[in-house]
Amino acid sequence: MTLGLQGDELLAQLRDLLLPSPTTPTPFKVESGGTGHPPASRDGRRRRRRGSKRDREDSKSSYNGEQQHEEPPRHACKTSFSQLLPHIHADGLIALGAAACSSRRKKQRQKKISSTSSLVTSVPDFDGYQWRKYGQKQIDGAMYARSYYRCTRSAEQGCPAKRTVQRNHDGGDGDGTPPKYTVVYMGEHTCTANDSMEAPVILETAAVVAPVTSNSIKRPQSHDGTAPTTSAGSCSITSTSSSTATGIESPAISDITYWSSSSSGGYAVDDYCRLFGVHDSWAPPATAAASSLREMEDFTGPIRSPVHIAAADGWTIDHFLLQLASNDQPVSHFSF
DNA sequence: ACCATTTGACCATA
DNA sequence: TATGGTCAAATGGT
Structure with missing residues (x-):
């Protein structure tokens, strides 16, 4: 692959981008405890079980046959996040509702995440973080x-980071172009990566066609044909944020990156695009309320996206370009 | 048996 | 009331 250019320097930058966020001290303290709440009224809700695959197409809701992304191993998933949320007051989250302990009826919800950013990519899965799909x-x-999706560490560490992935209308429709997905990130990662595997990494996915067995951060399980994970990488980002604007400048990205800022927190999901020559066109999601988009000039925030580098021979190669920056081990490459 | 995914129900907000 | 977001039981794969 080619990280050749100012390798060390870029890595250093990447590291700077990566670390701040996950390890950024947060104004709140999340207690990871209290997860073991009894499954209160466990059946407070589910009544009937739909057919295994889907038996209601007429229903207004769900399953449209696409969007199956991987799902990282769930950690303390079943431990209600509601338990944690009340303690979270990160910039992005506003806890709504009251205590949510016993009954699901009182489940707590948070909304209004001020820090959001969106990006369009053909490989939404590899963004260096582990996500757990919850709906x-x-x-x-x-x-x-x-x-x-929410960060797999949301339960353990109360990381408020979430994201939604939605396939765009265009692309991937048999015309050879990989499907594009609009990924919207909400909230900042406050989790600290302790486990080697879950450390924030920049993933380099070299994919060329072929349904890859890329095995970067996630489990291969849902990587069947529908899995968007692999394919020629490309991306562009839009972001509505601004808080931690201490980013680095990436002079060369403007042509492929757009972002809008309006609130706090930022995802610089993009540098990698520049760094690794990933291209993509920004396809403003039809309904994307992405406000004012403007060319990205000063880039801020941590890198959260995958790195895709064209691989020859049609093989997909995933690399962990960067591992936790905390250690001075600049780069680790793993090829699969 | 365990674990990840699916997906209808539930809930809050617009 | 409509819609989006979240929960969690049930399912299916390993």
Whole structure:
């Protein structure tokens, strides 16, 4: 692959981008404890079980046959996040509702995440973080269902980071172009990567066609044909944020990156595009309320996207370009 | 048996 | 009321 250019320097930058966020001290303290709440009224909700695959197409909701992304191993998933949320007051989250402990009826919800950013990519899965899917929904007017993910560490560390992935209308429709997905990130990662594997990494995915067995951060399980994970990489990003604007300048990205800023927190999901020559065209999601988009000039925030480098021979190669920056081990490459 | 995924139900907000 | 977002039981794969 080619990280050749100012390798060390770029890595250093990447590291700077990566680290701040995950390890950024947060104004709040999340307690990872309290997860072991009893499954209160466990059946407070589910009544009937739909057919295994899908037995209701007429239903207004869900499953549209697309969007199956991987799902990282769930950690303390079943431990209700609601338990944690009340303690979270990160810039992005506003806890709504009241205590949510016993009944699901009182489940807590948070909304209004001020820090959001979106990006369009053909490989939404590899963004260096591990996500756990917690829902999928057919959005009104959208051709494909939207998948909801949250950081796998949300339970353990109360990381408020979330993201939604939705396939765009265009692309991937047999015309040879890989499907594009609009990934919207919400909230900042406050989790600290302790485990080697879950450390924020920049992933380099060299994919050329072929349904790859890329095995970067996630499990191969849902990587069947529908899995968007691999394919020629490309991306562009839009972001509505601004808080930690201490980014580095990436003079060369403007032509492929757009972002809008309006709130706080930022995802610089993009540098890697520049760094590794990933290209993509920004396809403004039809309904994307992405406000004012403007060319990205000063780039800020941590890198959260995958790095895709064209691989020869049609093989997909995933590399972990960067591992936790905390150690001075600049780069680790793994080829699969 | 365990674990990840699916997906209808539930809930909050617009 | 409509829609989006979240929960968690059930399913299916390993």
